Amino acid sequence: MRVPIFNDLYDAGSRLLGRAGDLVSGGILEQDVRLGVTGLRRAGKTVFVTSLVDNLLKAGRLPFLDVVSSGRFQASRLRPQPDAQVPRFEVEQRLAELAGPAPHWPTETRGISQLRLSMRYRPNAVLKRTVQPVATLNLDIVDYPGEWLLDLPLLHQSFAEWSALTLELAGRAPRDELSVSWRGWLATIDTAAPAEEEQARRGAALFTDYLHACRRSDNLLSLIQPGRFVEPGDMANAPLLTFCPLPGDRPRTRGSLWALMEDRYEAYKSKVVRRFFAEHFARLDRQIVLIDVLGALNSGPAGMADMKRALELSLEPFRHGSSSWLDWLLGRKIDRVLFAATKADHVASHQHNSLRHLLDRLVSDARAGIRFEGAQVETMAIAALKSTETVVTEHEGRQLRCVRGVPLGRDRPTVLFPGEIPEDADFPPGQERPYNFMAFQPPADLAREARGLPHIRLDQAMQFLLGDYLE
CATH class of the missing domain: 3.40.50.300 (P-loop containing nucleotide triphosphate hydrolases)
Structure with missing residues (x-):
């Protein structure tokens, strides 16, 4: 024994x-x-x-x-x-x-x-x-x-902490324009009021729409949580995915909307994130x-x-x-x-x-x-x-090192000068997107x-x- x-x-x-x-x-x-x-x-x-x-x-x-x-x-x-x-x-x-x-x-x-x-x-x-x-x-x-x-950081965050961080991020550019509908709904609710399933589903749907908008954004937004909201796998329509961040402090009211959302957030962490990790x-x-x-x-x-x-x-x-x-x-x-x-x-x-x-x-x-x-x-x-392959070409009397490949959306090889990579992550003043590195198709002879x-x-x-x- x-x-x-x-x-x-x-x-x-x-x-x-x-x-x-x-x-x-x-x-x-x-x-x-x-x-x-x-x-x-x-x-x-x-x-x-x-x-x-x-x-x-x-x-x-x-x-x-x-x-x-x-x-x-x-x-x-x-x-x-x-x-x-x-x-x-x-x-x-x-x-x-x-x-x-x-x-x-x-x-x-x-x-x-x-x-x-x-x-x-x-x-x-x-x-x-x-x-x-x-x-x-x-x-x-x-x-x-x-x-x-990106679900893994949730393991160390309470619902209140995650809500505050997510709302603060959603209120800053470029996410502020993407989150207008969801944040507008938040302004109409009372988090201490008795929970209603339809209300929880509405909030989760608007929040999910916002996350999908972030995913589609040209700004290549990476911080998208919870991950199963946009890639649910076999959990589509599960109650575990029916919550969203809420503003303010945790109310003391039992059975409130806040309590319901918090319970589902903790269940998501326990049954999905912790298990996955x-x-x-x-x-x-x-x-x-x-x-x-x-x-x-x-x-x-x-x-x-x-x-x-x-x-x-x-x-x-x-x-x-x-x-x-x-x-x-x-x-x-x-x-x-x-x-x-x-x-x-x-x-x-x-x-x-x-x-x-x-x-x-x-x-x-x-x-x-x-x-x-x-x-x-x-x-x-x-x-x-x-x-691609690196090639050298002449341009206005000087040699340029370029790449040769088939850009996405085209059907024939092209020689392109992709530009110079900066030595740091700083961007030139007044230029929001000064870089345009292109993507290429796989080579045609890989078989x-x-x-x-x-x-x-x-x-x-x-x-x-x-x-x-x-x-």
């Missing part, structure tokens, strides 16, 4: 022994690593996962991944995922969208999905080679709508944070500031720090974090360093906090799928790529995130 106070310790020890027993399976040294591919909407998570899997399966375009360049890599294969209740990430369908007769970018992620890819290699580390000459690393990856990431994010070993820096530049100062705030808030709930032998008892920590500016192929190659320097400035506070906790942090400019999808620094990103596991 176990003493109740030791139940958690006993269970943790049992899990540790179970993992030790599974470490050698069928004579092959085996490890699991859970990679969190995180980022806000439009950052390119789905394309990143697709390209990562395709390149690890084919291993023809990974010169800076040491296990490949040293000749120790043997092969990869897709395996059944560990969480049977989570839908599979349909990598074959995503590849067909990118490499089909009419190539197009994959559809936006509407729900959560997962994939496991196993890599077999010859260990370089003496200890691993002594145990077994061949080892396997199981890589688990989760894809999810970008808005769901525990099942998918609390178990992460490594993390890559994908950021559409060029899109934020296009959106202007408001979009850039909104994205920066959203990133800082979304990273707060994660456990970052150096790993230790006590992780089995205290819970896993993310010990390596990579911030990656995506879509680097949309600018000429000589601009990639400027893109990385701008990213450094945008994430400087978050990076400092993560490093303080003991985790290793790196920044890169990457493109999970390279859709013939036997070496893996072309990319920029995907292998360097993997070396930082997984290189030590593959030693």
